[in-house]
Amino acid sequence: MSPHSTVLVVDDDKDVLHAAELVLSSETMRVKVLESPGEVEAAIERTMFDALLVDMNFAVGKRDGGQGLGLLALCRRSDPTLSVVLMTAYAGVALAVEALKGGAVDFVMKPWRNETLLEAVRSASALTRQRRQEEQITLDALERQTIERTLERHRGNISLSAAALGISRAALYRRMAKHAL
Amino acid sequence: MSPHSTVLVVDDDKDVLHAAELVLSSETMRVKVLESPGEVEAAIERTMFDALLVDMNFAVGKRDGGQGLGLLALCRRSDPTLSVVLMTAYAGVALAVEALKGGAVDFVMKPWRNETLLEAVRSASALTRQRRQEEQITLDALERQTIERTLERHRGNISLSAAALGISRAALYRRMAKHAL
DNA sequence: TGCGCGCTGTCCGGATTCGAACACTTGAGT
């Protein structure tokens, strides 16, 4: 596949950006950093990142995470396949729940354990790639998958499956043969 | 549609069960309660619930939520369309994150605000129904949706879309016509 | 202005798919 993944880290604290860069950068992972949340949209439209790691609080004193949630929503709208990991120093359960319900794939607390952060970003990248691959599915493959699942759900009963799929029983036989099921 | 939704509440504390029953029971929502986590699997196979509300800690003194996570995994495996809401008195951020990453749709803290709990269970029910409806999709409708999304993703470019879908351009024209797109 | 290129929309003979029908098996009920 692709030799390395590319990650964008967004935080208003330069020390945090530097630390994240140190932890994440490697042979297989490139890191780009950004201090301002306003530039995120342009950045993810220019470069196709495999994961985003973004802070939840930018204005000093703010700690309700509203900006992080807004940024999350923005990214999810702009590219639903892109996995977003949120981080914050002021973690509350309610905020974490909101974040994950809003489509974040993970939530790490600052200060982080290096290994924890790395693993979170790694699996976010993997998930992004999986989503992008699934999005490229061919009509034929999609049909195959759907038939397979439907048959399984109806425990192999061809008549029921055919009815559920909205095709005739004979048609299902043909398609099963075509897809070697 | 269906006149009411059915919810299963699981907790080892009878007071909690009673309180939940009081809050949730209504014209549109039926509640069944269960004290023992061991009976959950049998219960969800017998009755088709629209939502599950389960506690995370059963043994006294336990508060790491491991049982709740295990029960969650069990339910997700048994019926992936069934939405599960977790609740706990010993909420930590890490636990909440684990729960949602494990497929719970929401996470409420005890003691709860009645309105919060009701809303969580209501939207869990709605999500379950949506998932079940999507699962019953016909092959034809699935094809239509996929074509629609692919066209949108490629900004209406027929040639690109056809290539992405793995069919000839002419075939895409025919299917678009068939589905009135 | 003319050229090249990519995309569009449509056509048509051959390939494929359609579903109603038929014969057969299985299993539960009486």
Added chain:
DNA sequence: ACTCAAGTGTTCGAATCCGGACAGCGCGCA
């Protein structure tokens, strides 16, 4: 043992779908 309902696997003429081909259109470019 008999019946009946439900499911299976297959056939066949009709209906549909296939994709290569062709002509037209817009647009950047020299």
